[in-house]
Every structure is written in structure tokens, then in C-alpha cells.
Amino acid sequence: MNRYVLKFRKEGYMRYISHLDLLRLFKRSFSRIGVRLRHSEGFNPHPKMSFVQPLSLGYISKGEYLEFETVHPQDVASMQVRLNAALPEGISVVAIRTEAGKKALSARVACASYTVQFLDGDGGEAFDAGRLCAAIDGFLQQKEILREKKQKTGKFVTQDIRPMIYALRENSQENGSVSLTMEVSAGSNCNLNPEVLLTELFSYAGLSYPRESLRICRDEMYLQPADGSVKIPII
Template identity: 30%
Template sequence: MNNTAMTGNVENMAQRNRQILAMPNVRVFYQKKGRAKYISHLDITRCMQRALKRAGIPVWYTQGFNPHMYLTFALPLALGYESECECMDFRLSEPMDLETVKERLGKALPRDMAVTKVALQQAKPQEIVQAEYELRFFCNDPAQLISALTAFCEKPELIVMKRTKKGEKPVDLKPEFQLLEHWQEEGCAVFRARFTAGQKNINPTLLTDLFLKENNMQDVLVQVLRKQIYLADGSVFE
């Protein structure tokens, strides 16, 4: 191959990459429940890469010596949590109908994971400010637990040690969450609450662990389900 041909190929590849980068990101919303809640975020990334390959979806790869799928996840879920509103962004290398993406990827995912929606990216992950959770406390006396947790959350401050990249530091949870409602089910007390999320992410178990410890209820089992993610104006993250 002569130099002119090589130069032409490089220029064509560069033009092709510019065209792909100009395309909007695709955002996949999915659920992660049941046994899937024990899949770590790192393994979720690997799982999605394999599923996209099996589904035959033309995903754009990064350039360089080690090309890989460019996937991004907004607000990665803590291990052991369930969620109805996980999302993943990627860019197609060629046009594909979004309903086709949803159908193919849904069939390629493992049990307890399901695609709920596929759309073009709207808000950026950096715009997330809150996440809503359903906290289920499995106990012998749901009414008593509801009363105790409600009273606990009325304290003027709730100090916990939060782990950060620079080590642990004390954090007051009081301004970082809001209880919205609660109800009882058989053998279970359920709370719906919103927590600060995004740039400053507050894990709900910081609150539940502190409550159970101070009330000597370590035998109570807590199940966390993320219901929705919100922007600063109160709209749903899409």
C-alpha cells in the first residue's frame, strides 16, 4: 500500500470517528433485582459488555492501543441493593432502532436484570441531586419499629463516620435525607425516603445502620430498593 492510500485510510477513519462522536449517546434503563443485587458494579460492567456483544449491538469502541466499549453508568449501585432505575450510556457506531436495542439487549441479559427503556441521553449524570429509596425492615413488631425510626429521625443531628477517598470523616445525615411516607406489611415496616445523591452521594445504610445500632436492633434485616433518581428541579433523571 502506497503512502497516499495509507493517508486516505487514516483520514477516512478520523472522519468516521468524528461522525460517531457527533451522534447522541444512547441511554439504557434497566432493573437489577433478586440475585442480581449481589453482582458488583465492576461485574455489571463486564456483564453489560458481554450482553451487548451477544445482542449484536454496534457499540462504539475507544481508540488507541487498548480499544474497549465506552460505557458509563450514572450513580453506580451499592452491592446488595436492588433497583428499578439503573442506567447505562453508550454510543452506537452505526444507526439502530432503539426498540431493537431494547429487545436484543433484554434477551441477552441474565436473570433478574431487565431493560425497561432505551432512549437518547437527556440530562448528564453530574446533574443528579437526589435518589429515592424504599427501605424494608423485616422485624417482629413493624409498628414499634416505625415509631422508633420516626422518633430517631427527629433528632437535631445524626452523626456518622463516612468513608471517603481521603479516609473517614464525620457527616451529619440530618440534612441529607427526607422521610416521605411509611406503611406496614406482614412482618415488615416500609419507609419511602429521598437521599442526597450524585456529586455528594449518601448511602441509605448509613442511616439504617446507625438507627439499628443505637436501638440495639442488629437482628433486624433491611432491604434497600432504589425507586427513582432526580434532578435539581425535581424532575426525573432521563
């Protein structure tokens, strides 16, 4: 079994390409560098390749992960160099390692960190940044943060997102604009969309949510070991 996991960045205009576009891009890039992916069996074989966690259209990322299996064993260092030469600007592979664990990473990922920047000026909506930052402590001290979540069936259920927030803080910025860092649940079992957190935070602070002026970057994804004590980045 030649299983690998690859860490890549998605930046610049590439943040506007969708999950499916990105899958096709990697599939073709592997083909260009002559790496044959292993295919599933059956009537409609598809390559064994998947993203650990989908990224919303419009987000940039410094820590995306792709798991894949190849027909032949590969030298990871050389594969990284060749892939980077075959990928368009804005998508770059930062590391590849072999993956021994049996369970798919998408089932083992537990947490993701994000940085949120608020743009002012062109396209940005002005808001009281001081008031937002002052609200963070109080927001986190709440025992529960309830919200109405629409299910696939169309019904609404009440969900408490407080346990899904591991960290939330403001970053000091040299140019005076605000940015936040957060660590939240991620993965197929329990996942918190950063925009859900932000909506709740703005509402707690009594501010209207400036959806158009956000720039969100996923910084890293973490696995949680069995004891739950430390977060470790996938790579």
C-alpha cells in the first residue's frame, strides 16, 4: 500500500476554485508528472484521493491536506518538486509524507485554526473594532452559546457551539486593522464553520456582521491523540 498525505497551500485567486475543481486539478497534476493513482474497483473506478477537510470557496489556506494512494511507491521529495512544477501559481505543496495509519485522516482530524482579517477601505464595511475585541472575553465566558441550526431535512435544531471553540483571540496588528485567530472543531464528527462563530460573536457584541469584508485563512489542521491532551498538526 503506497499511501501518502500531502500538505499544500491555496492562495491568491486560487481561493475561488471549488472543492471539485481542486480535486480535478490534483488528478491532472499527478497525471502530468506520471504518478499513477490507485483506482477503486467496480464499474465506475475513481482515483483513491481525498481532501482531509473541504475548504469553503473564497478561503485561503496554509494548511490543506490531501490523502492519496499510488500504484507504485514514490520518492516523496522528488514527487513534491515535480508536483510544484506542474501546479498553477497559488497552489503549492509544502510537504509530503507516507501515511501508515489505517483510518482515513478525515476521520481523525479534530481541530482547525483560522485567522480572520477584516478589511477596511474598498469593499469593507466599517465597524467598531474596539467593541468587538472587548466582547471576546465575555463571549467565551458564556457556559453555552446556542444557535439554531438548519438540518438537511429542513428542520431547525438548537446547537451549543461553546464546546467546539478551543481558542479565540485578537492579534496585535501593526497597521491598526483587526485580526482574530481561532481554533475550532473540525472533522467529520464535529465541525464548526468559522463564520458561524463570527456571526455569534458579532451578535454578542451588538454589531452587525460585516460579511463582505472578511478574509479567512485556514492556518492548520490538527489531530487529537487518544488522551486528548495535545493537538498535533497533521504534518
